[in-house]
Amino acid sequence: MMERAEYRRGRLVSFLTALTLIFLVAPLVVLLMQSFTAESYLAFPPASYGIRWYRHIFSDDEWQRAILLSLGIAATVTPLSLGFGTAAALALDRGPLRGRRAFYTVLISPMILPGVVLGLGILRVFLWLDLTDRFLGFALAHLTITIPYAVITVGASLASFDRSAEEAARSLGASPWRAVWHVTLPMIRPGLVGGGIFAFITSFDEFIITYFLATYHLTLPIQIFNSLSYQLDPSIAAVSGLTIMITALLTTVLVFRGQVASGGRVLR
Amino acid sequence: MTAVSLEGVAKRFGPVLAVDGISLAIAKGEFVTLLGPSGCGKTTTLRLIAGFLRPSEGRIAMNGRHIESLPPHRREIGLVFQSFALFPHMTVADNVAFGLRMRGVAGEERRRRVGDALDLVRLVGLAESYPRQLSGGQQQRVALARALVIRPQLLLLDEPFGALDPQLREHLQQELKTLQKKLKLTTLFVTHDQAEAMLLSDRIAIMNRGKLEQIGWPRDIYEQPRSRFVAEFMGRSNLLHGKVTAIENGFAQVEAGTLTLEIPLEKARTGESVTLLIRPERVRLRRGPAVEGIGRCGGVVDSVFYLGSSLTYKVALADGTLLQATQSNTGEEGASGIEQGMAVQVEILQQACFSLKGDEAG
Numbered sequence: 179m180m181e182r183a184e185y186r187r188g189r190l191v192s193f194l195t196a197l198t199l200i201f202l203v204a205p206l207v208v209l210l211m212q213s214f215t216a217e218s219y220l221a222f223p224p225a226s227y228g229i230r231w232y233r234h235i236f237s238d239d240e241w242q243r244a245i246l247l248s249l250g251i252a253a254t255v256t257p258l259s260l261g262f263g264t265a266a267a268l269a270l271d272r273g274p275l276r277g278r279r280a281f282y283t284v285l286i287s288p289m290i291l292p293g294v295v296l297g298l299g300i301l302r303v304f305l306w307l308d309l310t311d312r313f314l315g316f317a318l319a320h321l322t323i324t325i326p327y328a329v330i331t332v333g334a335s336l337a338s339f340d341r342s343a344e345e346a347a348r349s350l351g352a353s354p355w356r357a358v359w360h361v362t363l364p365m366i367r368p369g370l371v372g373g374g375i376f377a378f379i380t381s382f383d384e385f386i387i388t389y390f391l392a393t394y395h396l397t398l399p400i401q402i403f404n405s406l407s408y409q410l411d412p413s414i415a416a417v418s419g420l421t422i423m424i425t426a427l428l429t430t431v432l433v434f435r436g437q438v439a440s441g442g443r444v445l446r
Numbered sequence: 447m448t449a450v451s452l453e454g455v456a457k458r459f460g461p462v463l464a465v466d467g468i469s470l471a472i473a474k475g476e477f478v479t480l481l482g483p484s485g486c487g488k489t490t491t492l493r494l495i496a497g498f499l500r501p502s503e504g505r506i507a508m509n510g511r512h513i514e515s516l517p518p519h520r521r522e523i524g525l526v527f528q529s530f531a532l533f534p535h536m537t538v539a540d541n542v543a544f545g546l547r548m549r550g551v552a553g554e555e556r557r558r559r560v561g562d563a564l565d566l567v568r569l570v571g572l573a574e575s576y577p578r579q580l581s582g583g584q585q586q587r588v589a590l591a592r593a594l595v596i597r598p599q600l601l602l603l604d605e606p607f608g609a610l611d612p613q614l615r616e617h618l619q620q621e622l623k624t625l626q627k628k629l630k631l632t633t634l635f636v637t638h639d640q641a642e643a644m645l646l647s648d649r650i651a652i653m654n655r656g657k658l659e660q661i662g663w664p665r666d667i668y669e670q671p672r673s674r675f676v677a678e679f680m681g682r683s684n685l686l687h688g689k690v691t692a693i694e695n696g697f698a699q700v701e702a703g704t705l706t707l708e709i710p711l712e713k714a715r716t717g718e719s720v721t722l723l724i725r726p727e728r729v730r731l732r733r734g735p736a737v738e739g740i741g742r743c744g745g746v747v748d749s750v751f752y753l754g755s756s757l758t759y760k761v762a763l764a765d766g767t768l769l770q771a772t773q774s775n776t777g778e779e780g781a782s783g784i785e786q787g788m789a790v791q792v793e794i795l796q797q798a799c800f801s802l803k804g805d806e807a808g
Binding site: 340342343345346347348349350351352353354356357360361364365367 | 496497498517518519520521523524525527529531532533534535544545548549589592593596602
């Protein structure tokens with residue numbers, strides 16, 4: 179009897195999971211299929227397939243500039259977030275207990291604050307500092323929301339890190355810095371990889387805050403949004419397809435790495 | 447020659463006094479064990495010596511030089527942890543080479559010393575393996591080689607065999623002892639396992655609640671425990687409360703319930719209360735009718751525990767006291783024939799008893 183009820187419950191759970199998955203993934207599948215259309219208009223399903231529109235966005239000046247700007251910002255922001263995030267996570271892990279929680283809350287608050295509020299605040303300050311509509315401004319704004327990801331993932335790795343390996347290194351003659359560099363950082367590598375990927379994706383996809391700052395220099399998400407209002411051709415589908423693929427690729431790396439890490443093995 | 451000395455070392459964590467005024471001197475080449483239950487402060491003491499903690503009070507010296515303010519990486523101390531604490535991203539050889547790398551030893555000398563260290567722990571063939579590919583025993587041998595390669599002034603081991611199964615543990619204990627003697631290593635070993643402590647140590651320091659209860663040769667600690675805590679921690683024991691009834695030629699006659707014992711007791715006074723410690727393996731049981739007398743009385747076997755190499759009996763005396771007796775399983779008649787419910791003769795030899803002073807008896 180019990181087994182039967184459990185079996186039925188299992189079927190229900192599977193069904194609901196499948197439904198949720200379809201609900202979440204279907205729009206992406208539709209978009210991806212449309213992006214590979216060989217026609218000059220958007221339709222589903224496309225009458226014929228090809229990579230015409232991908233070729234188009236890579237040769238089109240506007241799209242090219244947006245793609246390069248977004249990739250450039252993400253590539254700049256990622257190592258910086260890891261650097262600052264790891265330093266902050268180490269400080270939180272080893273520093274004095276007093277004020278630790280307050281420090282942590284402040285550090286990750288940009289992740290929790292509504293983007294509009296954060297964007298408006300950053301705009302006010304950046305106008306004053308003349309940082310709007312510039313690469314430097316975009317990168318700094320993105321750092322406020324990417325650093326928390328690094329703090330969280332690296333912090334999680336540190337929480338489960340066995341300090342005795344670091345202590346062994348200290349007793350063997352390593353100064354505090356060398357012990358962290360040669361032993362701690364390599365051992366928390368899964369957290370570093372995860373934090374880096376999160377930071378990259380977050381920056382690459384960022385829309386709201388950047389929208390406050392951008393006027394002429396447009397990142398990819400803003401360019402997509404803007405072009406929706408005056409043109410609806412398959413180039414948008416191709417750009418979106420590109421974004422989806424980059425994100426999916428990085429997420430796959432993340433999931434795969436995560437599994438390896440949780441299997442107790444350490445990556446080389 | 448004193449290699450390491452602690453003078454009145456104390457460590458306070460907020461309101462908690464984890465280590466309470468410990469003084470201890472370890473001679474060069476000596477193997478000393480800090481023995482005690484978990485939470486007694488033995489690991490804290492080790493961490494104070496290693497330099498991961500700073501003493502709240504007292505001084506720590508190595509070879510006559512004060513080291514309290516020296517950071518861990520300048521102390522020339524080898525450390526071995528219960529969790530092995532190997533570097534998982536490095537090969538066995540790189541693990542062992544780490545301390546040499548930090549010291550700027552390179553090239554041929556580094557290769558040779560790493561090879562020698564691996565040879566010492568018989569792991570030469572595994573130099574290029576990663577720690578995760580090794581068994582627990584092999585991993586702990588790597589950790590030992592890694593600590594030894596820097597030729598430490600002092601080797602600290604924190605329950606190094608606690609995570610290993612009993613047979614392997616015994617094997618590694620013997621290896622460690624052999625190595626320690628061969629290299630004349632000054633060693634401080636931390637454990638809560640009294641058998642391990644007795645097997646390995648030149649001297650044992652028993653800790654309880656942050657304090658050193660007693661320090662001495664394993665034999666003295668077992669046979670002449672200074673407190674009830676030490677007595678009970680070092681092995682099973684019977685504790686009997688009694689009164690001195692007479693003193694004759696340095697021997698005191700003590701009456702403890704139905705038992706009358708004669709024991710060597712200096713400075714005893716007639717009428718004084720004493721606590722007697724009797725090790726179960728020194729209580730002899732015999733089948734047959736009881737003969738009352740000094741050190742003898744009758745009893746009834748309450749329960750029998752068969753342990754393979756030995757048998758432990760609980761014998762109820764006439765006044766209700768349960769006395770533990772252990773007999774080795776020689777297979778001879780007499781020892782093996784004793785069963786539950788049987789009336790037996792209990793015999794306690796003179797040298798089986800030790801007295802604990804009243805205030806220390808707890």
